[in-house]
Every structure is written in C-alpha cells, then in structure tokens.
Amino acid sequence: MLRAIYDWVDERLDITPLWRDVADHEVPEHVNPAHHFSAFIYCFGGLTFFVVVIQILSGMFLAMYYVPDIINAHASVKFLQNEVAMGAIVRGMHHWGASVAIVMLFLHTLRVFFTGSYKHPREFNWIVGMLIFFVMLGLGFTGYLLPWDNKAYFATKVGVEIAASVPYLGPYIATFLQGGDIVGAQTIARFFALHVFFFPAALLGLLGAHFILIRRQGISGPL
Amino acid sequence: MSKKLSRRQFLTYTLGSTAGFLGAGMLFPMVRFAVDPALKKGEGGNFVDVNLPLSEVTDKPKSVQFKVHKKDGWYSFDEVLTAWVLRDKGKILALSPVCKHLGCTVSWESNPQFPNTFFCPCHFGRYTKDGTNVPGTPPAKPLDHYETKEANGKLLIGPLLKT
Numbered sequence A: 001m002l003r004a005i006y007d008w009v010d011e012r013l014d015i016t017p018l019w020r021d022v023a024d025h026e027v028p029e030h031v032n033p034a035h036h037f038s039a040f041i042y043c044f045g046g047l048t049f050f051v052v053v054i055q056i057l058s059g060m061f062l063a064m065y066y067v068p069d070i071i072n073a074h075a076s077v078k079f080l081q082n083e084v085a086m087g088a089i090v091r092g093m094h095h096w097g098a099s100v101a102i103v104m105l106f107l108h109t110l111r112v113f114f115t116g117s118y119k120h121p122r123e124f125n126w127i128v129g130m131l132i133f134f135v136m137l138g139l140g141f142t143g144y145l146l147p148w149d150n151k152a153y154f155a156t157k158v159g160v161e162i163a164a165s166v167p168y169l170g171p172y173i174a175t176f177l178q179g180g181d182i183v184g185a186q187t188i189a190r191f192f193a194l195h196v197f198f199f200p201a202a203l204l205g206l207l208g209a210h211f212i213l214i215r216r217q218g219i220s221g222p223l
Numbered sequence B: 001m002s003k004k005l006s007r008r009q010f011l012t013y014t015l016g017s018t019a020g021f022l023g024a025g026m027l028f029p030m031v032r033f034a035v036d037p038a039l040k041k042g043e044g045g046n047f048v049d050v051n052l053p054l055s056e057v058t059d060k061p062k063s064v065q066f067k068v069h070k071k072d073g074w075y076s077f078d079e080v081l082t083a084w085v086l087r088d089k090g091k092i093l094a095l096s097p098v099c100k101h102l103g104c105t106v107s108w109e110s111n112p113q114f115p116n117t118f119f120c121p122c123h124f125g126r127y128t129k130d131g132t133n134v135p136g137t138p139p140a141k142p143l144d145h146y147e148t149k150e151a152n153g154k155l156l157i158g159p160l161l162k163t
C-alpha cells in the first residue's frame, strides 16, 4: 500500500534521486560509534538538530493556546499547562528542550573545537555555527519572557539592561528590544514575533547552510 | 522470492519501527493537546432565576434576557442570553432565538407580513409559535429550547437542549 503510493508519486515526480542524494553518503569509520565508542561525540550535532525539531513542533502546538498579551499571557500558559490534556508534557518538552538544545549545541561546539574541525576549509562553517549559536540564544531570551511571570519579567529586565550598557548604542538597543521605554505590552508582542517568526526562520536558513557545507566539505578527518 | 527475511529487510523493519515508536511518543502528547477542545465535555448548565413571575408567562412569546457564567479557556465572563418564553398548551417553553438555518437571530412577529410566527431576517426563515420550522422556509429543524423549572412562582432557565 505505502509502497504503491510511493511508486505512484515517484513515477510522476522522480523523488528517489532527491532523498538518495541526501541519504547515501559514507559514514567514515572514525565517526562511527560502532567502531570506536568514543566517536559518540560526533552525535552532538545531530542531537542538537533533533532537539531543535522538538522545539519547533512543541512550540507550534503551544502557540495554539498561547496569547502574547500582558493581560492574558500568564493566564493562557496556566490554562494550557493545567487544564488542557497533556499540557504539562507539551510545555515541559518546550521548557526543558530549550535548555537541552543549548547544552547539545555547546557539546557539539566543544567537539568541533577539540577535533580541530574548524580549520580550513571549514572556517566558514564555524562562522555559520556561531550565527546559529546567537540565534539559539535569541530564541531562549525571547521565549523566556513569554510566560509573563515574575521570573520572565525580571530576566528580561536584566537582559535589556545588559544590552543597554553597550557604549553609545546601548540606549537605542534597549528601546528597540522593549519596543518602548519599559518592559511591557509592546515588549511581549515583539518578543513573540521574534520568537516564533524571525528567529525560527533565520535558524532554518542557517541550518540549511550548515548542512550543505557539511555535504560539500565532508566530515573532517581522524585526529 | 525467498520467504527468508533478508538482513536488509530486517534492518528496515527494526529501524522503521523504532523510529515510528519514538516519533509516536513525541507526537502523541502534542496531538492529544491540540485536539483536547474536541474531546472536552461541555459545561453542565445551572438553572438561573430569570426574575419572571410565572403569572407573566402567557400565550404571547416574551423575550427574556438572563446571565450565565461562561468559561472560555482562561477567560470567564457573564454571557447575556435571550430566550423566547411562552406558554403553549399549558406547558412553558423557553425557545432559543438562534435560527436553525445558519445561526441568525429570530424574533416574534418582527415581520408584519408574517403574523403569529418567529421570523428570521437573514433568509426569511419562519417558525410557528412552539418553534416548529415552517416547511418551505430555509430552516430544516425546529428551534432549540432551554430546560425550564418553576420555583416559588418564578421561572428558572437551565441548559440548552440541542436537537
């Protein structure tokens, strides 16, 4: 049945070469944990991607109930967590996943650093990776405000004041982030927009570039 | 074709089912979360005193407004509802004003062309006094009605009975 559907589509669209090209490539021995157990450090990049997929999915579902507004945000989060079936699990996936994503990203970066994989010709992919890192921090920072509880509010105040301490540009950055002169109604609206539209779009673009570069350049050699 | 399971097929099946299991474990909570509103039971309605002495319920339908407490997700408010209250063959009826065609609001004798009927302005739907839809007009079902109770000579209105 599935086979027949696949064949029907493939006959018309010729999709086999598309995924073959993605799926068929050699996994060198030195990155295969079945050969050398210590090669598990090469899994952290893939794990980061896996957690990002979970973040995107769980975030999309949270957005079915969440409202970015100073009066209703906290009430909507409380409602989705306590009164909607599996709410604690779906919010938990997004809440803990946010930290796990950053931890995985950090471990992946350490692997790349200690295997020297950032060296020529892969220096460009190190730069793309750093941009991914900043976008992920941006997602964490903007997402943290959304539940609109005390922790969210003061964490954002602190973050904005840190940004405000940049020489010369600081006050402008703070006003831009807040969308005004306090952390309030306008801040939550723009943080929400950044969190669910701008940063995820940037993240997907950067991840695409990251993966294309890996395919072009191959995985770096053994130590 | 040999009946024996090839190594490739074995691996396809194991990897496929492991991936399916992990994927389902991830997706199940999220999908259950999303469809929850469709699986929730509606609120059991309470009866509210609409402040109308039974003696004022007559053969002539009367529009009665009453407040019910409504919970819409995280937002609670008092919703003002209307019922057309009348006595029909001795029985008290409280009819919902929501047209059974496409949901506009019906009123009693609001069109002089059609006396003694409930009239809906949207597509000229009509109902007789007991809420029965007039054949040949758009509505295909009679008006819904609210449960009613009597206490101390006063009228209480309860949950809507959907047909």
Ligand code: HEM
Binding pocket: A052, A055, A056, A057, A058, A059, A060, A062, A063, A066, A077, A091, A094, A095, A097, A098, A099, A101, A136, A139, A140, A141, A143, A144, A145, A146, A147, A195, A196, A197, A200
């Ligand atoms: C790598 C990607 C992401 C990270 C690191 C991240 C991080 C966060 C964090 C830290 C929170 C606060 C959660 C809490 O305190 O419970 C949050 C909330 C939220 N995020 Fe994300 N997020 C990501 C992607 C997304 C995406 C793609 C969407 C939607 C399309 C999304 C939608 C939401 C919503 C609606 C909330 C508010 C609900 C809540 O606080 O439980 N997120 N996010």
Ligand code: FES
Binding pocket: B099, B100, B101, B102, B103, B104, B105, B120, B121, B122, B123, B124, B125, B138, B139
């Ligand atoms: S909605 Fe009442 S007649 Fe169409």
